[in-house]
Amino acid sequence: MFRSAVRGRQALAAEALRAPVTAPVEVTEGRWLGARACAAEGCSRLGIFLGWDARTARLYLLLVEDGAPALLVPPGGTRWPAAFAPQVAALRGG
Numbered sequence: 001m002f003r004s005a006v007r008g009r010q011a012l013a014a015e016a017l018r019a020p021v022t023a024p025v026e027v028t029e030g031r032w033l034g035a036r037a038c039a040a041e042g043c044s045r046l047g048i049f050l051g052w053d054a055r056t057a058r059l060y061l062l063l064v065e066d067g068a069p070a071l072l073v074p075p076g077g078t079r080w081p082a083a084f085a086p087q088v089a090a091l092r093g094g
Contacts, residue, residue, distance in 0.1 A: 006061070009071045013063055015039075016048035023090065028083035031055050036091050047091045051084045060084060064091055 006013040019037040027033050031054050039046035044067040051060035060080060063071040069092075080088070 006063070006071060006073075009063060012046070012065060012070060013048065013061075016046050016063060019046065019048070022047075023087055026087065032081055032083035034060075034084050034087050036087050038091070043091045044093070049084070049088055049091045051081070051087075053081065062088055062091060 016037060016039070019039045021035060022038045022043065023034075023036045025033055025035040032051065033054060034049065034051040036043070036047060036049040038048075044064060046066075047064045049060075049062040052058070053060070059073060061071065061073040062069060
């Protein structure tokens with residue numbers, strides 16, 4: 001599932017996943033699981049957020065490289081759960 005989600009960005013996603021975890025897994029409302037990891041140089045250099053909806057088994061992923069989204073799953077235009085907003089904001093701003 002993860003391999004198909006990251007499409008052509010496997011090497012970058014793997015690098016981000018090896019980065020230190022900057023926010024441990026948070027569970028919100030018993031449904032939303034989310035965590036992020038960032039490169040030593042900061043989240044805006046390279047960071048990843050992984051979210052999971054335990055009710056629908058849907059994966060959410062944001063990969064940031066050099067301050068810009070490199071990959072968004074599901075793609076832009078899809079509404080993300082509000083429970084992920086704090087971690088996503090920290091990833092994009094850090």
